[in-house]
Amino acid sequence: MKTNWKVDPTHSEIEFKVKHMMISTVSGSFSDFDAAIEAEDDTFKNAKFSFTAKIESISTKNDDRDTHLKSDDFFNAEKYPQLTFKSKSFDGETMVGDMTIRDVTKEISLQVDFNGIVEDPYGQTKAGFEATGTINRKDFNLNWNAVTEAGNIVVSDKVRLIANLQFIKQ
Template identity: 70%
Template structure:
């Protein structure tokens, strides 16, 4: 069976995350420099192969000091590990399972997936849209920096929520 390749439409996509700060508010961020692709053999995308990579140096939480800290040895160590990657191992139409690599640690994660369908845009390009979410423990990937306020609040939660909204263009 023929394989169809899809590449990310970066202008209509975002690889983002959310994390609790001091357990009272949520900080959002995104990777602005990323690539993503899908290989599929059918229109429902079942068993499709998803992959993405993001340049860690492109992290943006709308706070330069925080972004600099996230790029440091305390978190991502961008000088030594400039990229994070994901490659799926299965997709049943609702859940993408795959290997996420951050720093030098690779772990299997499961991501809830809403396949929003396929449409043809005004420029005759066939596009497919997905909303993908999942949770991971940052410490599982060596992102272990932690601090506690004087009042005893944890500064950064261990749980990170991934929020990936992607649109792909059929090649």
């Protein structure tokens, strides 16, 4: 019998990190997202994970940068309002699935730590996961870049993804 799990957004976060000028790291997050799991059992092996994030909810703690990220130079939030991920396989450690950003879908691989299942004080059963991976933003047509006078690239092509997710058994 399949079990459905729904993300607990209060205890979850979706973040990304990208090198700026190749010397520092800028972090960002999405505050408006949804995720679900359909699982055969509590091991979550071969469970189906799905995830969406609203591009308008992107935050790097800098309004000008956030506006630039929402523009056509990057995500084009007006035309492509969300990014999605749908898993194809999960062996308990590695999750492979299709990520769609803008109008591009690519297969990506995420390393997943399953942190266990607990029952909270209110009788809800919860499961926790941390997923990490790296994508090349240019694979998804996030092509904008600039080069400084000294020849430094302003924004790295590599973007690290970090998802700390807590799910509630339905």
